[in-house]
Amino acid sequence: MAVLQIREAINQAIDEEMARDTGVFIMGEEVAQYNGAYKVTQGLWKKYGDKRVIDTPITEAGFAGIGIGAAMTGIGVRPIVEMMTWNFAILAFDQIINHAAKARYMSAGQFKVPIVFRGPNGPAHMLSAQHSQALESMMAHVPGLIVMTPSTPYDAKGMLKSAIRDDNPVIFMESELMYGIKGEVPDEEYLVPIGKGDIKREGTDVTIIAWTKMVAVALKAADELQKEGINVEVIDPRTLRPLDEDLILESIRKTNRCVIVEDSWPYASVGTEIAHRIHTKAFDYLDAPVEKINSADIPMPYAENLEHEALPSPEKVIAAVKKVLYRK
Amino acid sequence: MKEEKKKTTLPRWSDLNLSNEKLIKMYRDMLLIRRFEERAAQEYGKGKIGGFCHLYIGQEATGVGAIAPLREDDFIYTAYRDHGQALARGMDTNGCMAELFGKVTGVSKGMGGSMHFYDLSKGFMGGWGIVGGHPPLAAGSAFATKYQGRDSVTICFMGEASTNQGVFHETLNMAQLWKLPVIFICENNGYGMGTAISRAMAGEELFDKAAGYEMARGAVNGMDVIEMYREMTIAIERARKENLPTFLEARTYRFRGHSMSDPGQYRTKEEIEEYKKRDPIETFGKELVAEGILKQSDIELMDEAIKKEVQEAVEFADASPQPPIEVLYDNIYA
Ligand SMILES: Cc1ncc(C[n+]2csc(CCOP(=O)(O)OP(=O)(O)O)c2C)c(N)n1
Ligand SMILES: [Mg+2]
Numbered sequence: 001m002a003v004l005q006i007r008e009a010i011n012q013a014i015d016e017e018m019a020r021d022t023g024v025f026i027m028g029e030e031v032a033q034y035n036g037a038y039k040v041t042q043g044l045w046k047k048y049g050d051k052r053v054i055d056t057p058i059t060e061a062g063f064a065g066i067g068i069g070a071a072m073t074g075i076g077v078r079p080i081v082e083m084m085t086w087n088f089a090i091l092a093f094d095q096i097i098n099h100a101a102k103a104r105y106m107s108a109g110q111f112k113v114p115i116v117f118r119g120p121n122g123p124a125h126m127l128s129a130q131h132s133q134a135l136e137s138m139m140a141h142v143p144g145l146i147v148m149t150p151s152t153p154y155d156a157k158g159m160l161k162s163a164i165r166d167d168n169p170v171i172f173m174e175s176e177l178m179y180g181i182k183g184e185v186p187d188e189e190y191l192v193p194i195g196k197g198d199i200k201r202e203g204t205d206v207t208i209i210a211w212t213k214m215v216a217v218a219l220k221a222a223d224e225l226q227k228e229g230i231n232v233e234v235i236d237p238r239t240l241r242p243l244d245e246d247l248i249l250e251s252i253r254k255t256n257r258c259v260i261v262e263d264s265w266p267y268a269s270v271g272t273e274i275a276h277r278i279h280t281k282a283f284d285y286l287d288a289p290v291e292k293i294n295s296a297d298i299p300m301p302y303a304e305n306l307e308h309e310a311l312p313s314p315e316k317v318i319a320a321v322k323k324v325l326y327r328k
Numbered sequence: 329m330k331e332e333k334k335k336t337t338l339p340r341w342s343d344l345n346l347s348n349e350k351l352i353k354m355y356r357d358m359l360l361i362r363r364f365e366e367r368a369a370q371e372y373g374k375g376k377i378g379g380f381c382h383l384y385i386g387q388e389a390t391g392v393g394a395i396a397p398l399r400e401d402d403f404i405y406t407a408y409r410d411h412g413q414a415l416a417r418g419m420d421t422n423g424c425m426a427e428l429f430g431k432v433t434g435v436s437k438g439m440g441g442s443m444h445f446y447d448l449s450k451g452f453m454g455g456w457g458i459v460g461g462h463p464p465l466a467a468g469s470a471f472a473t474k475y476q477g478r479d480s481v482t483i484c485f486m487g488e489a490s491t492n493q494g495v496f497h498e499t500l501n502m503a504q505l506w507k508l509p510v511i512f513i514c515e516n517n518g519y520g521m522g523t524a525i526s527r528a529m530a531g532e533e534l535f536d537k538a539a540g541y542e543m544a545r546g547a548v549n550g551m552d553v554i555e556m557y558r559e560m561t562i563a564i565e566r567a568r569k570e571n572l573p574t575f576l577e578a579r580t581y582r583f584r585g586h587s588m589s590d591p592g593q594y595r596t597k598e599e600i601e602e603y604k605k606r607d608p609i610e611t612f613g614k615e616l617v618a619e620g621i622l623k624q625s626d627i628e629l630m631d632e633a634i635k636k637e638v639q640e641a642v643e644f645a646d647a648s649p650q651p652p653i654e655v656l657y658d659n660i661y662a
Binding site (some may be wrong): 023029057059061067068069073075083095099106109113144166167223 | 387403444453454465470495499659
């Protein structure tokens with residue numbers, strides 16, 4: 001097995017799918033000659049050329065729409081649209097929400113929209129308010145979209161390959177700070193299915209649910225808690241819509257306690273929805289209300305100390321775990 | 329682009345390779361749209377049709393003249409004022425009426441309504457309700473056909489008010505930059521709802537908006553089906569042979585309100601009457617009679633047949649069932 005960075009794993013996924021299907025192409029700002037703002041598309045332009053690795057003007061709504069129209073045409077075209085970051089994809093939300101997510105339903109199933117919108121999401125480091133937003137809850141709100149959020153190189157590659165092959169619009173949210181994270185990736189072909197979560201750490205006392213960057217925060221908290229004899233299970237749903245509810249509920253029935261960690265805002269978040277489902281579908285199994293740790297409910301400040309204060313941390317997660325255990 | 333009608337013995341379309349059959353078909357399509365929508369307005373009044381309903385009456389020549397020269401493997405996008413273009417593309421009259429009635433036999437099985445007609449099998453890609461939202465999709469279809477090495481072209485109707493949206497400009501930029509076989513047909517009917525173009529757009533000439541992208545552009549009399557056909561033939565050739573886009577401003581006028589709920593306070597009766605003198609169906613009908621292609625009695629017979637077709641469509645729509653409740657969660661995902 002090779003050890004790859006997440007950016008390399010994503011690159012391999014794109015490369016393999018482009019080699020497998022000539023209908024797959026990638027477009028976005030700086031994806032071709034510059035090799036990607038975060039070097040995710042390194043080498044692809046050299047290999048596939050102008051036709052299939054396409055630099056766009058800075059025009060997110062425009063090229064998102066061109067991708068959607070190309071996908072809808074039903075002649076075997078599968079665009080991958082790279083958003084330099086999801087903060088900029090906000091300009092394309094009309095195209096994604098009003099067009100990609102609606103075409104199939106409004107036409108009573110005449111259209112398929114096989115397209116992936118991918119790029120980094122969530123706070124990085126000291127980028128201030130316009131560049132630090134975790135927007136998965138906004139996307140997961142919309143029926144018609146699939147939302148995927150990988151946390152390891154293995155998952156990133158297998159999930160993206162599934163996303164590219166899927167016939168629906170997939171929102172694929174990576175993380176700038178995680179592109180360099182390394183992990184084992186099999187040499188042979190594999191897929192991670194849409195809608196399948198993963199147990200990142202088995203445990204018996206408390207379930208922590210987290211995705212992308214927050215998985216590492218959860219695992220760190222779990223290691224610390226283990227020293228105090230608290231055995232934590234960490235669940236990564238990987239796909240936020242559709243949600244692997246079975247995996248989550250099964251874990252809750254075992255541990256009877258739950259903390260959700262997300263670096264998006266707390267108000268009407270994916271975590272809110274997960275907590276609601278746990279409360280309504282596993283109420284009798286709960287020994288404490290579900291706790292939720294989020295980024296602070298504010299535009300992200302620039303100053304390092306303030307940003308640190310605003311973000312979820314292992315310390316905050318540990319405190320929440322102790323709270324659901326009624327321990328000090 | 330606007331040429332004075334030359335007084336010769338040949339009809340003015342003699343250069344266009346238009347058979348009499350095709351000319352009659354174009355006339356019939358326009359009349360069908362007119363009768364279909366007049367009836368739709370009545371059915372709306374009776375409460376048979378719900379929601380927003382935007383009539384194309386007055387603009388028929390634009391849609392028919394633009395669609396008539398297309399091939400079957402070409403694609404069409406439009407906004408919410410979409411009944412006319414759907415009928416011009418040969419979509420089923422019954423299915424169109426049933427869609428207005430919200431019935432399962434509709435062209436979108438009752439999921440779309442007036443604003444969202446679709447028929448992928450005919451390359452009719454909708455039917456979109458966000459002003460200025462669909463031009464990039466049309467460019468996307470053009471991108472896809474070019475990518476796959478096909479010589480299809482995509483045409484995109486839009487109202488003049490949509491050209492004030494940012495994404496319209498983004499799309500023109502990329503269409504020209506990437507040489508996409510797409511034709512933007514901007515139906516300038518003078519108003520976006522109650523706002524006259526002069527109150528919404530800086531500058532004099534609408535088609536000049538394409539000048540910044542150095543796109544082939546021009547204005548055409550959208551009340552004249554032959555002139556539409558002529559300009560479209562040139563634009564289609566440019567798209568199909570050279571992969572180059574065109575921006576065509578079709579100057580037209582809607583005789584009815586913006587939608588069914590429009591009190592129409594923003595324009596004068598005189599203005600409307602002035603435009604009605606240029607009714608695209610009447611003027612073309614007279615011309616066909618003058619050229620000896622149709623007799624007045626043929627037109628009357630045709631009108632009777634169309635009214636019957638529309639009556640049958642209404643009966644069909646009325647008798648059709650609503651979609652079953654079970655489809656509520658269908659087709660959200662493929
Ligand atoms: C983004 C957006 N804003 C506002 C509306 C409401 N609206 C519907 S049609 C319309 C006027 C559009 O005029 P125009 O583009 O000239 O087309 P026409 O109706 O004349 O065919 C408006 C404001 C909308 N549908 N979408
Ligand atoms: Mg208008």
